[in-house]
Amino acid sequence: MPIKEESTIVVHSEDPVKKKEKEKEKLVDGKDDKAEGEDLSEEDLQLRNELEMLVERLREPDHSLYRPALETMRVLIRTSTSSMTSVPKPLKFLRPHYPELQELYEKFPGSVEDKGLFADILSVLSMTYSTPLAGHTTLSYRLDSPHPSAPGDWGHEYVLHLASELGTEYSSQVEKGTSVSSPEMQKLVELAEECAKWFLGHNAEADAVDLLSECECVEKLVHLVDNVNYARVGRYMVSCVNLLIPPDDIAFLRTAHDIYFRQARFPDAMALAVRLNDANLVRSVFNAPANVHMKQQLAFIIARSQIPIVWLAENPEETTTDEVLSALPDDLVACLTNTTLTNHFKAFGKELGVTDPRSLEDIYKSHLEPSSARSVPAQGVDSARQNLAGTFVNAFVNVGFGNEKMMVDVEGGQSWIYKNKDHGMMSAAASLGASLLWDTEVGLTHIDKYTYSNEEYIKAGAFMAMGILHTSVRTEIDAPLALLSEQIENKSVPLRTGAIVGLGFAYASTHRADIMALLLPLVADETLTMSLAALAALSLGFVFVGSCNGEIAGTILQTMMERDAAQLTDKWARFMALGLALLYLGRQEAADATIETLRAIEHSLAKQAQILVDICAYAGTSNVLKVQQMLHYCTDHITKEDKKEEAPAEPAQEEGAATQPNGTNETAAPSAPADGTATEEKKEEEKKEDDDTFQAFAVLGIALVAMGEDVGAEMSLRTFNHLMHYGEPIIRKAIPLALGLLSTSNPQLPLLDTLSKYSHDSDLDVAANAIFAMGLIGAGTNNARLAQMLRQLAGYYGKEPDCLFVTRVAQGLVHAGKGTVTLNPFYQDRGLMSLPAVAGILATLIAFTDAKAFVLDKSHWMLYYLILAMYPRFFITLDEELNPLPITVRVGQAVDVVGQAGKPRTISGFQTYQTPVRLATAERAELATEEYLPYASVLEGLVILEKNPGWEDEKMDL
Numbered sequence: 011m012p013i014k015e016e017s018t019i020v021v022h023s024e025d026p027v028k029k030k031e032k033e034k035e036k037l038v039d040g041k042d043d044k045a046e047g048e049d050l051s052e053e054d055l056q057l058r059n060e061l062e063m064l065v066e067r068l069r070e071p072d073h074s075l076y077r078p079a080l081e082t083m084r085v086l087i088r089t090s091t092s093s094m095t096s097v098p099k100p101l102k103f104l105r106p107h108y109p110e111l112q113e114l115y116e117k118f119p120g121s122v123e124d125k126g127l128f129a130d131i132l133s134v135l136s137m138t139y140s141t142p143l144a145g146h147t148t149l150s151y152r153l154d155s156p157h158p159s160a161p162g163d164w165g166h167e168y169v170l171h172l173a174s175e176l177g178t179e180y181s182s183q184v185e186k187g188t189s190v191s192s193p194e195m196q197k198l199v200e201l202a203e204e205c206a207k208w209f210l211g212h213n214a215e216a217d218a219v220d221l222l223s224e225c226e227c228v229e230k231l232v233h234l235v236d237n238v239n240y241a242r243v244g245r246y247m248v249s250c251v252n253l254l255i256p257p258d259d260i261a262f263l264r265t266a267h268d269i270y271f272r273q274a275r276f277p278d279a280m281a282l283a284v285r286l287n288d289a290n291l292v293r294s295v296f297n298a299p300a301n302v303h304m305k306q307q308l309a310f311i312i313a314r315s316q317i318p319i320v321w322l323a324e325n326p327e328e329t330t331t332d333e334v335l336s337a338l339p340d341d342l343v344a345c346l347t348n349t350t351l352t353n354h355f356k357a358f359g360k361e362l363g364v365t366d367p368r369s370l371e372d373i374y375k376s377h378l379e380p381s382s383a384r385s386v387p388a389q390g391v392d393s394a395r396q397n398l399a400g401t402f403v404n405a406f407v408n409v410g411f412g413n414e415k416m417m418v419d420v421e422g423g424q425s426w427i428y429k430n431k432d433h434g435m436m437s438a439a440a441s442l443g444a445s446l447l448w449d450t451e452v453g454l455t456h457i458d459k460y461t462y463s464n465e466e467y468i469k470a471g472a473f474m475a476m477g478i479l480h481t482s483v484r485t486e487i488d489a490p491l492a493l494l495s496e497q498i499e500n501k502s503v504p505l506r507t508g509a510i511v512g513l514g515f516a517y518a519s520t521h522r523a524d525i526m527a528l529l530l531p532l533v534a535d536e537t538l539t540m541s542l543a544a545l546a547a548l549s550l551g552f553v554f555v556g557s558c559n560g561e562i563a564g565t566i567l568q569t570m571m572e573r574d575a576a577q578l579t580d581k582w583a584r585f586m587a588l589g590l591a592l593l594y595l596g597r598q599e600a601a602d603a604t605i606e607t608l609r610a611i612e613h614s615l616a617k618q619a620q621i622l623v624d625i626c627a628y629a630g631t632s633n634v635l636k637v638q639q640m641l642h643y644c645t646d647h648i649t650k651e652d653k654k655e656e657a658p659a660e661p662a663q664e665e666g667a668a669t670q671p672n673g674t675n676e677t678a679a680p681s682a683p684a685d686g687t688a689t690e691e692k693k694e695e696e697k698k699e700d701d702d703t704f705q706a707f708a709v710l711g712i713a714l715v716a717m718g719e720d721v722g723a724e725m726s727l728r729t730f731n732h733l734m735h736y737g738e739p740i741i742r743k744a745i746p747l748a749l750g751l752l753s754t755s756n757p758q759l760p761l762l763d764t765l766s767k768y769s770h771d772s773d774l775d776v777a778a779n780a781i782f783a784m785g786l787i788g789a790g791t792n793n794a795r796l797a798q799m800l801r802q803l804a805g806y807y808g809k810e811p812d813c814l815f816v817t818r819v820a821q822g823l824v825h826a827g828k829g830t831v832t833l834n835p836f837y838q839d840r841g842l843m844s845l846p847a848v849a850g851i852l853a854t855l856i857a858f859t860d861a862k863a864f865v866l867d868k869s870h871w872m873l874y875y876l877i878l879a880m881y882p883r884f885f886i887t888l889d890e891e892l893n894p895l896p897i898t899v900r901v902g903q904a905v906d907v908v909g910q911a912g913k914p915r916t917i918s919g920f921q922t923y924q925t926p927v928r929l930a931t932a933e934r935a936e937l938a939t940e941e942y943l944p945y946a947s948v949l950e951g952l953v954i955l956e957k958n959p960g961w962e963d964e965k966m967d968l
Contacts, residue, residue, distance in 0.1 A: 057099055057103065058103040061100060064082055065107050067079040073121075073124075076120040077120070077127075080127045084130070087101065087131065087134060088163065101137070105138045108135055108139060112132065114128075126156045129151045130151070130152070133155070133158075136148045136151060137167070148175055152201070153197060161201075162211075169205055172205060173217065176202050177221060180202075180225045203222070205218075206221050207234055210235060213239075215242045215243045216909050219243060223262075229265050231265055231269060232268045232272055237273060244270055247262045251263055259631070263282055266282055276298060276299050276308060277945065279291075281838050284317055285841070285842055287597065289318075289321040293322055293323075295308065303890050306345045307945040307946050307954050310946075310954075311946075313346055313348045313482075314844075314881070315844065316844065319334050320334055322334050332488075344892075349483060350892075351448050352447075352449040352450075352483075354886055355830070358830060358882060359830055365411060367408050367414040368407050368408060368414075373821050378801055395814075395815050397426075397434065398430060398434045399814075401426065401430065401437050401438045402441070402818070402822055403821060405444035405874075406826045407825045407827070408827075409444050409447050409827045411827075412445055417445055418446065426438055427460075427468055433868040434870075435471060436508070439469075439472045440471040441874075442460070443515075447880070450479060450480060450487075453479040454476075454489055457476055457479065461473065469505060470504035470505050471508060473493070477494065477513060479516075491525070495509075495513075497509035510529065514545075515878065517553045518555065518850075519552070519846045521557050521559075525549075526559075530546075530550065530562060530565055532546035534565050534569060540578075541582040544585040547566050548585045550562050551590070551591070551592030551849065552592065552846065552849055556594070558597055558600045562593060563590060563604055566586060567604070570608075570619070584615075584859075586619075587615060590619055591619065591623040591626040592849050592852075599627075601627035608620040614701035622707055624636065624711070625640065628715050630714070630715070630717060630843045631715060632716055632718050636711070637716060637726065643708035644712075646702075646705065647738065702738060702740045705741050705744070706859040709737075709745055713748035714852070716752065727761075742776050743776050743779055743859070746765055746780035749761055749765060749783050750785075755833045756787065756930075756931040756932060762787065765787070768780035774812065777813055778816045778866070779858055781800070781803060781817050782858060784799065784800065785819060786820075788823065789824065789831075790827055790833060790880075792828070796824050800824065804821070812862070830883065831880045831881060831883060833847070833851065837881070838950065840932075846878045850875045851876065851879050853875040854876050857869065883928060884926050884928060885899070885925060886926040886953070890955075895942075896925050897924070897937065897938075897939065897941075898922060898939055899927060899938055900935065900938050902920030903919050904916065904917060917935075941961045942956065942958055
């Protein structure tokens with residue numbers, strides 16, 4: 011018997027001498043060996059004897075004895091008062107009789123009700139057997155009972171055991187091909203629902219979600235939760251999303267949205283509707299609340315998310331933005347269009363005391379740099395390059411305040427623009443848009459005068475500034491469209507470039523059909539240079555980011571098929587591929603058809619586009635399969651052996667080509683032969699065969715997919731470490747950029763140390779990218795350690811103009827907005843990803859995959875794409891009249907409280923401030939008083955407060 015086996019185990023573990031002494035004592039005392047082995051008390055002996063008597067009664071032929079015996083057995087099991095760490099006594103004493111009771115059950119002659127009760131008891135008893143006998147389990151006996159007791163009547167352990175068997179049984183039935191609508195499956199789902207209801211009522215929300223997820227009916231939670239447990243269920247479901255594969259992740263988000271919507275938690279529901287990128291959900295949530303202040307709060311969330319305003323219309327395809335706004339009250343329009351953002355930002359800067367403009371010397375602190383940096387002759391190319399660097403530093407540092415001394419508050423002839431040449435003038439003029447960012451009224455006046463300049467580069471820069479100025483702000487005048495649309499057909503390439511790029515900035519994520527009508531013909535025009543066509547495609551990608559627009563995608567694909575190979579090999583072609591990819595940003599499986607089409611195009615650009623579309627579709631999802639797929643691309647070693655076989659007659663030249671530092675044939679051979687034409691043709695052929703740019707995009711893809719989740723991001727760091735050691739030169743060049751993408755505006759010491767090491771790499775391309783990544787990681791943080799590192803690098807690279815230029819730009823980024831802005835694309839307590847922000851950062855990083863061809867050449871203005879990701883990192887509280895309302899708040903490091911019991915602290919190491927306050931990427935805020943109640947669920951950005959009606963009563967009680 012099992013009990014004897016247990017006692018035998020105990021005896022064998024004892025000392026043999028003690029064992030003999032015990033046996034002697036038993037013989038002397040004359041005690042029963044069985045009872046002594048178990049060491050039972052009198053109450054336990056009585057209970058065991060009683061249970062054995064009940065089992066005996068079930069063997070009797072008299073049917074009238076069965077019901078009382080089973081009822082008594084049920085009562086004894088339910089009322090067992092055993093501790094939670096051991097098996098209840100009735101189950102322990104009945105366990106040896108389990109096989110016998112099974113046999114009795116099979117031949118049980120009693121009534122159906124009695125047999126159902128018997129099945130109930132056996133269902134509980136079967137928990138004590140790890141290996142069920144004769145195929146019977148807790149679940150099977152439970153299903154045999156016609157009227158079983160509620161699962162919770164038998165205790166928590168029974169419900170857990172039943173739930174585990176339910177999930178296993180459901181999965182096995184699915185594998186067998188059983189229909190979900192069959193009676194057997196429906197019975198399992200009903201039982202799962204019953205167990206989930208019990209879990210929800212006993213603080214086991216996670217168990218309820220897991221069970222219904224296993225039984226593929228997680229949507230039933232919407233009607234099971236109540237106003238007590240909905241928050242814990244919603245938090246747990248949202249935290250699970252990054253660990254699920256499609257389509258389960260979408261099902262979880264939709265269910266969580268429905269739960270919040272049903273409980274009238276509209277800010278949470280709106281956040282999930284935005285995350286799902288679903289226009290219908292956004293519209294239904296926005297129209298649901300009757301409270302005008304709640305609607306204003308939802309409008310702030312929509313404005314921060316930069317989702318198309320036309321989504322609020324019943325027929326978004328047939329409605330314009332102006333028509334939607336004209337139907338709304340003015341105060342709601344102001345919240346939706348972000349027109350008040352500049353006022354709040356400047357007031358925030360005034361509160362922090364950072365409104366005064368900063369000069370370049372304030373940022374560089376040249377007196378602290380090593381002497382080598384200061385001794386570089388400031389003349390010729392170096393001087394022009396340093397002036398250009400000063401343009402970007404000034405723009406980033408004073409972004410949004412509109413009072414800097416180099417461009418805005420100067421006399422016409424003294425402007426910094428005239429200290430630059432040609433393309434430098436273009437970037438300098440465009441910097442006006444950054445300095446005056448969001449301030450459309452004042453900004454237009456300052457920028458307009460440069461649109462009449464005789465210098466076409468200044469004019470082009472002014473067009474770009476016009477677009478930058480309107481980034482994330484919608485105005486009634488719609489000035490960018492009116493001013494820039496005329497320039498689209500201009501014969502001047504710089505002017506067309508400025509207009510195309512400006513439109514991309516101004517209407518990012520608006521899904522405006524009129525912008526598509528302007529730019530799409532440029533993409534389709536085969537006579538147009540690849541640079542203009544690619545920039546038009548990229549601007550369309552910004553405007554229709556995440557929209558899956560079939561017309562744009564079809565046109566870009568058609569262009570890739572029809573243009574000749576020489577044009578597709580152009581350095582600008584990658585931005586056409588990026589424009590296509592941005593259409594599918596965050597849309598997962600919706601990109602599959604486009605990827606399949608790209609596979610049919612036989613050109614290296616198609617492979618680049620395929621990877622870009624794939625990584626954009628799964629951006630921020632932490633999809634492990636996609637990360638593995640990108641790693642496979644990184645392991646492709648592009649060797650030169652094939653080329654040697656093709657052209658053995660020129661071994662010396664081939665050897666020279668093979669030793670180029672970037673692993674491609676884009677750099678010239680050490681010595682060019684006399685026959686230049688043949689060499690050029692040969693280089694083009696090799697470029698087609700060995701274009702390894704796709705590997706750089708795959709590296710960025712690992713970071714792009716993993717950046718939404720901490721564990722995935724940490725694992726990818728380890729992967730990058732291996733790739734840095736063993737990867738090809740193109741991969742090594744992209745890894746610092748990927749690190750910057752992983753932790754934008756979130757400086758972490760391990761990452762800073764890693765990038766500091768890479769910034770001294772012997773390959774200057776790797777070093778330059780590492781320096782830029784340092785700026786990206788520290789963007790808008792004023793991180794003192796990082797600022798010191800960059801000052802040292804400025805000295806170290808004092809005689810390397812390219813690296814020094816990037817170092818200066820990084821210094822400007824670290825002090826962006828004087829510490830008041832962030833580039834991190836995640837907001838709403840890091841729960842939502844801003845699509846335009848990801849698009850802007852990605853465009854800049856793609857330019858840095860070949861920095862010498864773009865940022866370090868004549869296309870340095872591409873650095874301004876980062877402005878698409880710039881947003882104030884403030885928390886401002888407003889009263890119900892939308893006026894600033896200073897209130898005491900606590901700010902500390904965010905703590906993950908998912909699944910924790912009770913009401914745990916959501917922040918740690920907090921400090922108390924008066925609003926407005928500055929929030930870092932990993933920080934969270936809480937109200938320090940209960941005098942006011944927030945309309946928003948996440949205290950971030952602009953939050954409207956209402957007076958707590960119970961506050962006066964509490965004060966009176968105190």
